[in-house]
Amino acid sequence: MIFDALKLALSSIWQYKARAALTILGIVIGISSVVMFMALGEGLRVAVNSEISSLGANLLAILPGQFDPSQGGGFSTNLISGDILKLDDVTDLQALSGVQDAAPMTIVGGVLRRNTTVAPQTMLLGSTPEFVSILTALTIDQGRMFTAAENTARDRVIVLGSGVATALFGDDTAVGQTVLIGKDSFTVVGVTKASNSTSVFGGSDYASMTFIPILTAGDITGGVKVMRILVTLEDGVDTERSVKTVKQTLLVRHTPEDFTVLTQDDLLGTVNKILNLLTSAVAAIASISLVVAGVGIMNIMLVSVTERTKEIGLRKAVGATTAAILWQFLIESIVLSVLGALIAVGLAWGAAQAAARLSPLTPVITSEAIALAVGVGVVVGLVFGIAPAYRAAKLDPIVALRHD
Amino acid sequence: MSPVSHDHHPIPPVVRFANISKTYGKGEAATKALSDASLAIEPGSFTAIIGPSGSGKSTILNLLGLLDRPTAGEYWLDGKRADSITDDGDRARLRRETIGFVFQQFNLLPKATALGNVMMPGIYTSLPHRKQRATSLLKLVGLGHRLHHLPSQLSGGEQQRVAIARALINEPKILLADEPTGNLDSKTGETILELLKDLNKEGKTLVIVTHDAYVAEQADTLITMKDGEVV
Numbered sequence: 001m002i003f004d005a006l007k008l009a010l011s012s013i014w015q016y017k018a019r020a021a022l023t024i025l026g027i028v029i030g031i032s033s034v035v036m037f038m039a040l041g042e043g044l045r046v047a048v049n050s051e052i053s054s055l056g057a058n059l060l061a062i063l064p065g066q067f068d069p070s071q072g073g074g075f076s077t078n079l080i081s082g083d084i085l086k087l088d089d090v091t092d093l094q095a096l097s098g099v100q101d102a103a104p105m106t107i108v109g110g111v112l113r114r115n116t117t118v119a120p121q122t123m124l125l126g127s128t129p130e131f132v133s134i135l136t137a138l139t140i141d142q143g144r145m146f147t148a149a150e151n152t153a154r155d156r157v158i159v160l161g162s163g164v165a166t167a168l169f170g171d172d173t174a175v176g177q178t179v180l181i182g183k184d185s186f187t188v189v190g191v192t193k194a195s196n197s198t199s200v201f202g203g204s205d206y207a208s209m210t211f212i213p214i215l216t217a218g219d220i221t222g223g224v225k226v227m228r229i230l231v232t233l234e235d236g237v238d239t240e241r242s243v244k245t246v247k248q249t250l251l252v253r254h255t256p257e258d259f260t261v262l263t264q265d266d267l268l269g270t271v272n273k274i275l276n277l278l279t280s281a282v283a284a285i286a287s288i289s290l291v292v293a294g295v296g297i298m299n300i301m302l303v304s305v306t307e308r309t310k311e312i313g314l315r316k317a318v319g320a321t322t323a324a325i326l327w328q329f330l331i332e333s334i335v336l337s338v339l340g341a342l343i344a345v346g347l348a349w350g351a352a353q354a355a356a357r358l359s360p361l362t363p364v365i366t367s368e369a370i371a372l373a374v375g376v377g378v379v380v381g382l383v384f385g386i387a388p389a390y391r392a393a394k395l396d397p398i399v400a401l402r403h404d
Numbered sequence: 405m406s407p408v409s410h411d412h413h414p415i416p417p418v419v420r421f422a423n424i425s426k427t428y429g430k431g432e433a434a435t436k437a438l439s440d441a442s443l444a445i446e447p448g449s450f451t452a453i454i455g456p457s458g459s460g461k462s463t464i465l466n467l468l469g470l471l472d473r474p475t476a477g478e479y480w481l482d483g484k485r486a487d488s489i490t491d492d493g494d495r496a497r498l499r500r501e502t503i504g505f506v507f508q509q510f511n512l513l514p515k516a517t518a519l520g521n522v523m524m525p526g527i528y529t530s531l532p533h534r535k536q537r538a539t540s541l542l543k544l545v546g547l548g549h550r551l552h553h554l555p556s557q558l559s560g561g562e563q564q565r566v567a568i569a570r571a572l573i574n575e576p577k578i579l580l581a582d583e584p585t586g587n588l589d590s591k592t593g594e595t596i597l598e599l600l601k602d603l604n605k606e607g608k609t610l611v612i613v614t615h616d617a618y619v620a621e622q623a624d625t626l627i628t629m630k631d632g633e634v635v
Contacts, residue, residue: 008527015515310511316471317505318499321496401511
């Protein structure tokens, strides 16, 4: 009986295919936009997560100022302050057992150029030699990293990001050449290479990261400012315990507490929280269109019931029960709506393929999203099909047969 | 065990109306469409119900076909008390197992083929081998070459033949035809009437509601209606 009802629904949809197509257009638009937004959100989440993971496992970041990442932000203005964290903190952390490496980081303002050629989008950082080994995504491609001795001596040496080297030197060898930061000239001692150079963050990607010794940076900017300390833990160390030890060590100099220790999990948690919120908000807005689509289905089904009054009378005369008529129209509206949902998933899939090809972001359609789309299809068909189906089922066969 | 029958008929009638009345509306506005009608239709007979419009013909047809319920009286259909069945599902079941309708307007589904139209009532009885049965019925009514035609591609007479095949698919006890020749020219009407008579000769109980004297002449039993009464 269910099989017959399904066949009946499909055949009557087929018989009125032009109208069916118009009816499901709304559903297709509504559901495909919801699925597409969810896919974009998921794609963004995957990309950001892999970006964060590529920073290297066991990475801790110490930030000036306090904020609770589990609250999703509340960023303090101290976050880029260079006066809270000190180089002595780095030395203290390096001495801790369980800590593999620790390196300070500062952002240096100023334009990097070679003669009159300016390197666009350069992220100029001051640090120590350990920095490159902490960022596992970075390796030295040509030359070498500057040394600890060069840092202590405040030598004017620089390691260029691969993108920066190409911008300034093209195919020429950069190592041994001279570049300028403002009026200060630096000797290029190395060029880095990123193991994964594509980044959804555009400007801040590894190819643009360029390093000078942090003490040299202090010289040319008027004082050493430590804006971040990056710490890697030894393999197999309990992260939670290590974070506690790191905090206790820093608290000796920093009481009351004026710093934040971020783990990768914190970072991932914060990012995922924000992205999930964003995705559901956008999907919720898009789902308003589903209500409009549902009302569309209801209207068309009501028209269909009126047009097919005589058919309903006939079916009752040949022995269809009220329930059979109710199911016939209900299943028809559910089938219509689920059909729309399936087309919508197909469209969203196509759009995801196109987006993956044309942009750095790869939208991800999860099986949950597909299940949700089909589920929404069933619910919309059911909810908005009830009234027309009930009207059809309640028709008096004598009156219906006389209808023109 | 069944009690000893004192009935004079060896075979009980397939339809029996005992003092059936039908009133539409209530109180002051009540109109009596049928009053105190009693009649019997023997199995295998050809009965014509005749009378001018407004005489209660349609009311009898609707009551007979279980599309409506009498206000008073008893309706026995195929040995079962039918007027007291209130459940929609039970009435629908009795209807589809007992009655085959043929309408003046043919009432075919416009978007379904001849075959699809004939098969349609079989859905509600979960009839096995629907397609084969529908095909042989269409051959029986002389439309073996029109199986996949839409109603719009068929003549009026052919459409009525499809409708007759449709009425037969669930092997009803009674073929109930409402002015079956009313929409056809007299020559085509005659062939349709011949087809119905042939089916009757093969044993199908035939009831035709009509105001056409020519059709009425062919019947072996006449029930004449006037002002809501059987005369």
